[in-house]
Amino acid sequence: MIKPLAVLNKSINQQVIVELKGKRGYRGILDGYDPHMNLVLKNAEETHENQVVRKLETTIVRGDNVIYISP
Amino acid sequence: MIKPLAVLNKSINQQVIVELKGKRGYRGILDGYDPHMNLVLKNAEETHENQVVRKLETTIVRGDNVIYISP
Amino acid sequence: MIKPLAVLNKSINQQVIVELKGKRGYRGILDGYDPHMNLVLKNAEETHENQVVRKLETTIVRGDNVIYISP
Amino acid sequence: MIKPLAVLNKSINQQVIVELKGKRGYRGILDGYDPHMNLVLKNAEETHENQVVRKLETTIVRGDNVIYISP
Amino acid sequence: MIKPLAVLNKSINQQVIVELKGKRGYRGILDGYDPHMNLVLKNAEETHENQVVRKLETTIVRGDNVIYISP
Amino acid sequence: MIKPLAVLNKSINQQVIVELKGKRGYRGILDGYDPHMNLVLKNAEETHENQVVRKLETTIVRGDNVIYISP
Amino acid sequence: MIKPLAVLNKSINQQVIVELKGKRGYRGILDGYDPHMNLVLKNAEETHENQVVRKLETTIVRGDNVIYISP
Numbered sequence: 001m002i003k004p005l006a007v008l009n010k011s012i013n014q015q016v017i018v019e020l021k022g023k024r025g026y027r028g029i030l031d032g033y034d035p036h037m038n039l040v041l042k043n044a045e046e047t048h049e050n051q052v053v054r055k056l057e058t059t060i061v062r063g064d065n066v067i068y069i070s071p
Numbered sequence: 072m073i074k075p076l077a078v079l080n081k082s083i084n085q086q087v088i089v090e091l092k093g094k095r096g097y098r099g100i101l102d103g104y105d106p107h108m109n110l111v112l113k114n115a116e117e118t119h120e121n122q123v124v125r126k127l128e129t130t131i132v133r134g135d136n137v138i139y140i141s142p
Numbered sequence: 143m144i145k146p147l148a149v150l151n152k153s154i155n156q157q158v159i160v161e162l163k164g165k166r167g168y169r170g171i172l173d174g175y176d177p178h179m180n181l182v183l184k185n186a187e188e189t190h191e192n193q194v195v196r197k198l199e200t201t202i203v204r205g206d207n208v209i210y211i212s213p
Numbered sequence: 214m215i216k217p218l219a220v221l222n223k224s225i226n227q228q229v230i231v232e233l234k235g236k237r238g239y240r241g242i243l244d245g246y247d248p249h250m251n252l253v254l255k256n257a258e259e260t261h262e263n264q265v266v267r268k269l270e271t272t273i274v275r276g277d278n279v280i281y282i283s284p
Numbered sequence: 285m286i287k288p289l290a291v292l293n294k295s296i297n298q299q300v301i302v303e304l305k306g307k308r309g310y311r312g313i314l315d316g317y318d319p320h321m322n323l324v325l326k327n328a329e330e331t332h333e334n335q336v337v338r339k340l341e342t343t344i345v346r347g348d349n350v351i352y353i354s355p
Numbered sequence: 356m357i358k359p360l361a362v363l364n365k366s367i368n369q370q371v372i373v374e375l376k377g378k379r380g381y382r383g384i385l386d387g388y389d390p391h392m393n394l395v396l397k398n399a400e401e402t403h404e405n406q407v408v409r410k411l412e413t414t415i416v417r418g419d420n421v422i423y424i425s426p
Numbered sequence: 427m428i429k430p431l432a433v434l435n436k437s438i439n440q441q442v443i444v445e446l447k448g449k450r451g452y453r454g455i456l457d458g459y460d461p462h463m464n465l466v467l468k469n470a471e472e473t474h475e476n477q478v479v480r481k482l483e484t485t486i487v488r489g490d491n492v493i494y495i496s497p
Contacts (some may be wrong), residue, residue: 001103002111003105007103008131012427020493022447026494031427032430033429034430034431037133038463056496058433058497060430060433060463060494060495062494064490065447067095067136068117068130069133070129072173072174073173073174074175074176075180075202077174078174078182078200092207138166138207139198139201140201141199141200142199143244143245145245145247146245146251146253147247149245149253149273211272212269214315214316215324216316216317216324217323217324218318221344234306276346277348279346280308280349281330281340284342285386286386287395291387291395291415321417351375352416352417353415354412355412357457358460359458359460359464359465359486360460361458362466362484392486418488422450422487422488422491423485423486423487426483
């Protein structure tokens with residue numbers, strides 16, 4: 001048994017996939033998070049329906065749009 | 072009488088089906104949860120209208136999109 | 143005068159009808175609940191526009207999708 | 214000056230009309246409520262665009278779908 | 285400088301216009317409120333796109349649908 | 356560095372533009388606010404897609420519909 | 427590991443890109459924030475589908491519409 005935030009903690013400095021509402025997604029290195037699942041990603045790619053639409057050096061993704069986070 | 076979180080607790084290490092808003096679903100081994108019903112799934116399959124669309128070794132599913140969880 | 147949660151409490155081990163947002167419904171034996179109206183149903187049938195679409199031995203229904211619960 | 218919950222309290226055992234989001238409504242005897250405006254109705258009729266679609270002996274209506282309650 | 289709830293307080297026993305999400309509105313005498321902006325209106329008219337569709341002697345309008353309240 | 360509520364505080368008695376969800380906007384003199392960003396506007400004009408649709412002497416705008424406020 | 431709010435703090439007086447729900451975006455100098463991710467932007471440009479639609483000297487953007495903030 002592992003808490004969801006503990007999985008985030010173990011994923012720091014690793015590549016994660018983040019899927020948001022509205023067909024939007026991010027791939028990047030997890031650099032931080034808080035208990036609301038707000039995330040800091042580094043070297044992130046934003047995807048829309050699996051197409052890369054943007055590259056972002058650092059980005060804060062708000063947790064309440066998140067559907068899943070996959071390390 | 073059993074509390075919803077106690078059902079989750081009894082389902083740790085077992086296969087669960089999770090149905091989310093927006094016709095999205097997950098099947099996988101329940102590896103963790105928290106009081107917001109955020110879930111950790113292992114060996115998960117993501118489904119869309121009952122078609123498998125993705126396989127995810129580990130995934131954190133945010134609780135506020137959940138409609139039901141079925142052990 | 144009776145509190146909503148007291149009605150749930152009196153309905154434990156009885157058949158209830160649960161209507162959710164999005165034309166989805168459940169019929170089953172109420173096995174548990176919590177103050178957020180998260181529910182545990184046993185021997186549940188999921189309905190969509192009054193058609194049975196699935197049978198679920200045990201299911202946790204998240205309270206924030208509930209429109210009404212009827213014992 | 215009267216608080217909204219005090220109006221509910223005065224309406225116990227009286228006929229109320231409840232209008233929900235999504236064109237759904239209820240008419241019934243108010244049997245209980247809580248501070249979230251979750252309601253217990255007895256001898257309720259569910260209406261959809263002013264047509265009676267269902268009769269429910271007892272029903273718990275979740276407060277966060279309520280638009281107005283009229284004694 | 286005046287707090288929003290203080291404006292409501294000064295409007296007790298006066299005619300107010302309440303605009304809700306979904307093109308719905310109310311005109312009536314403000315008889316009460318609480319900190320969530322749940323309102324009690326007397327002699328209220330419900331409007332839909334500026335047409336009067338219903339008259340309600342007393343009505344509790346749930347605050348979370350409110351867009352604006354105008355004394 | 357300035358907190359958002361401090362910007363509101365400095366804008367009291369000044370003209371502000373408020374943009375809400377659903378293409379609705381307000382222009383008026385900021386007369387008050389609270390920590391939820393509920394606002395009191397005086398001599399307000401309501402706009403819909405930049406057309407003035409209504410004039411309101413005093414209006415309480417509920418904070419949770421606000422997209423931005425611009426002094 | 428860095429907390430999301432710490433990234434905001436480090437971005438004070440720097441150019442940020444803010445993406446909101448509903449295809450709306452802002453570019454501007456971050457002048458402030460609070461724990462809800464309400465933001466104060468200076469010399470902001472509002473964009474809609476990447477077209478500049480408005481310039482705003484100072485603007486308070488409400489946090490609950492934010493999808494991501496990128497320094």
